[in-house]
Amino acid sequence: MATTTIYSKLLLTLTLWVAFTAIRNNLVSGSCARRSGCEQICVDVNITSGEYSCQCRRGYKLHTDNETCVVSPVPKPFLTANNSYVELPSLSDLVPIQTIIELTMKPTSLDGTILFTGYSVLSQTADFILLTLEGGHVVFRYDLGSGPAEIRSLQSIENNTWISIKASRWGRVGVLRVNGDTGVVGLSLGTASRLNLKGYLYLGRHPSPCLMPQFASSSISVTGCVEKVVINYQTLDLNGPQVKNFIVDNCSPCSNGGPCQNGGICKDSTLGNYMCLCPCGFNNTNCETAQDRIPRIAKFTGDGYLMYTDDSITRCVQGARTSFLLTIKPLSTSGLIFWSGQSTFPSVSGHGKQFIALNLCDGMLQLRFNLGTGDALVNVSHPTLFDGNYHTIRVQRTGNRASLSVGRSGGMAISPGSGYYLRTNRKVYLGAVPDMWEVTEGRYSTSFEGCLRTWIFEQCGPVVMLTRDFYVAANIENCLFG
Numbered sequence: 012m013a014t015t016t017i018y019s020k021l022l023l024t025l026t027l028w029v030a031f032t033a034i035r036n037n038l039v040s041g042s043c044a045r046r047s048g049c050e051q052i053c054v055d056v057n058i059t060s061g062e063y064s065c066q067c068r069r070g071y072k073l074h075t076d077n078e079t080c081v082v083s084p085v086p087k088p089f090l091t092a093n094n095s096y097v098e099l100p101s102l103s104d105l106v107p108i109q110t111i112i113e114l115t116m117k118p119t120s121l122d123g124t125i126l127f128t129g130y131s132v133l134s135q136t137a138d139f140i141l142l143t144l145e146g147g148h149v150v151f152r153y154d155l156g157s158g159p160a161e162i163r164s165l166q167s168i169e170n171n172t173w174i175s176i177k178a179s180r181w182g183r184v185g186v187l188r189v190n191g192d193t194g195v196v197g198l199s200l201g202t203a204s205r206l207n208l209k210g211y212l213y214l215g216r217h218p219s220p221c222l223m224p225q226f227a228s229s230s231i232s233v234t235g236c237v238e239k240v241v242i243n244y245q246t247l248d249l250n251g252p253q254v255k256n257f258i259v260d261n262c263s264p265c266s267n268g269g270p271c272q273n274g275g276i277c278k279d280s281t282l283g284n285y286m287c288l289c290p291c292g293f294n295n296t297n298c299e300t301a302q303d304r305i306p307r308i309a310k311f312t313g314d315g316y317l318m319y320t321d322d323s324i325t326r327c328v329q330g331a332r333t334s335f336l337l338t339i340k341p342l343s344t345s346g347l348i349f350w351s352g353q354s355t356f357p358s359v360s361g362h363g364k365q366f367i368a369l370n371l372c373d374g375m376l377q378l379r380f381n382l383g384t385g386d387a388l389v390n391v392s393h394p395t396l397f398d399g400n401y402h403t404i405r406v407q408r409t410g411n412r413a414s415l416s417v418g419r420s421g422g423m424a425i426s427p428g429s430g431y432y433l434r435t436n437r438k439v440y441l442g443a444v445p446d447m448w449e450v451t452e453g454r455y456s457t458s459f460e461g462c463l464r465t466w467i468f469e470q471c472g473p474v475v476m477l478t479r480d481f482y483v484a485a486n487i488e489n490c491l492f493g
């Protein structure tokens with residue numbers, strides 16, 4: 012009896028060990044684990060052949076190098092046709108007693124359904140909420156089960172201009188405000204005072220118009236850009252994973268390439284406006300103006316970064332040695348100055364990813380690195396670092412031993428364990444790294460503010476032209492000559 016138990020325990024342990032080893036080997040042998048250049052997400056396509064592909068999180072898209080992710084604004088829906096719709100999750104229990112709908116859009120038609128929720132094939136209730144445009148007037152209708160309310164805006168709206176609608180109800184009483192006017196009040200019929208919604212919420216018309224209440228214009232969709240929908244103070248995610256679109260385009264000016272030229276990055280701002288973040292050497296609204304000379308100094312204003320991928324730079328950072336001089340003028344006492352490391356995903360060593368980073372932490376200059384065997388940290392404080400002048404920082408690492416110095420202040424550290432070589436994704440960042448908190452596994456969250464003037468890899472190779480040799484320059488808006 013006892014022997015049987017021991018045998019079955021041994022067998023179980025053995026089975027678990029085999030399974031664990033298989034899983035681990037599989038993980039470790041995937042290309043993503045071994046050598047992935049993916050900046051954000053790496054997916055092993057075929058473990059045998061080593062094929063992998065890179066993906067980006069929402070709000071980013073893959074650069075043409077198929078590895079780097081560049082900011083790509085999440086688009087807003089543009090209802091293009093009279094049968095367009097965006098299907099959003101049901102509001103169901105969110106709104107029985109009180110419903111407050113705030114919606115901003117730019118209609119390009121003066122008749123049609125803006126928003127509808129109520130019926131579903133399965134629901135037995137007559138309750139609904141309906142917002143339409145009828146001859147340019149906004150009409151708010153709702154039914155709590157005993158007869159509809161109909162509230163019509165006094166003013167008609169203008170075609171192709173931004174409008175804001177606030178349609179609210181408390182029990183049977185409803186108020187409709189358009190563009191912040193004083194509002195019109197109405198009352199639903201009968202005695203029902205709770206709204207029982209079952210179906211999805213639609214922007215545009217219902218996919219089965221015969222399930223909609225038969226009011227003029229409710230069977231076609233309004234057309235135009237929808238900027239924002241807020242229900243009971245919760246902004247709806249118009250691009251969430253459960254959202255379905257039918258004949259819907261993007262109304263972001265940044266979609267389809269956007270207007271920014273010369274490698275500028277397009278950023279959406281409110282109400283269909285945009286902003287171009289120009290690389291050094293270019294300016295103006297769409298980065299269309301080339302500056303006469305390329306400025307030499309990169310000024311970081313808080314959310315910008317420079318990324319370098321050139322082999323002559325990355326080989327001086329990774330491997331057995333890292334050695335460079337960087338001349339900086341910090342304008343705030345915290346922020347990430349330099350980062351190079353492995354990609355976010357996956358992190359298999361158990362000691363976090365490998366990286367080397369230089370940052371300011373509350374006035375202290377810090378060099379931190381991890382060779383796969385745990386973090387090492389050098390702190391240096393320098394009395395005049397924030398005096399408004401440039402200071403040259405020296406970073407040197409040979410294997411597991413690294414030193415950091417600025418002026419007469421300096422320090423060194425030896426990393427734990429046997430790690431000697433630094434592996435990175437062959438990307439080097441200055442000023443910040445996109446998705447800093449996640450990418451640095453929670454170590455850094457603040458971007459550098461200040462100026463960088465020179466960057467020299469003295470023992471390895473190049474004098475980097477900060478504002479010319481980059482691969483991505485994001486939000487380095489102010490470049491200075493000097």
Ligand SMILES: *[C@@H]1O[C@H](CO)[C@@H](O)[C@H](O)[C@H]1NC(C)=O
Nearest residue numbers: 055056057058059060061062
């Ligand atoms: C994976 O790669 C191997 C070796 O190149 C190939 O034989 C196999 O068909 C591939 N599998 C798939 C699913 O593509």
Ligand SMILES: *[C@@H]1O[C@H](CO)[C@@H](O)[C@H](O)[C@H]1NC(C)=O
Nearest residue numbers: 064065073074075076077078
């Ligand atoms: C990126 O992937 C696309 C499609 O798979 C391919 O056509 C293109 O050549 C790749 N680009 C690079 C730089 O590898």
Ligand SMILES: *[C@@H]1O[C@H](CO)[C@@H](O)[C@H](O)[C@H]1NC(C)=O
Nearest residue numbers: 092093094095228230231232
């Ligand atoms: C919707 O648009 C199509 C094509 O533009 C048109 O043929 C159709 O009559 C329109 N339907 C309504 C109800 O206006």
Ligand SMILES: *[C@@H]1O[C@H](CO)[C@@H](O)[C@H](O)[C@H]1NC(C)=O
Nearest residue numbers: 118119120121122169170171
């Ligand atoms: C509204 O403006 C859009 C875009 O300029 C135009 O295509 C459409 O014909 C206009 N509609 C009306 C009813 O004026």
Ligand SMILES: *[C@@H]1O[C@H](CO)[C@@H](O)[C@H](O)[C@H]1NC(C)=O
Nearest residue numbers: 294295296300301302303304
């Ligand atoms: C663009 O840069 C030039 C200097 O090269 C400057 O004269 C001009 O005012 C700048 N324009 C804008 C819009 O910032």
Ligand SMILES: *[C@@H]1O[C@H](CO)[C@@H](O)[C@H](O)[C@H]1NC(C)=O
Nearest residue numbers: 372375377388389390391424
């Ligand atoms: C470096 O500074 C940090 C934060 O001020 C502190 O937690 C850490 O103990 C210091 N480490 C060394 C090695 O001085």
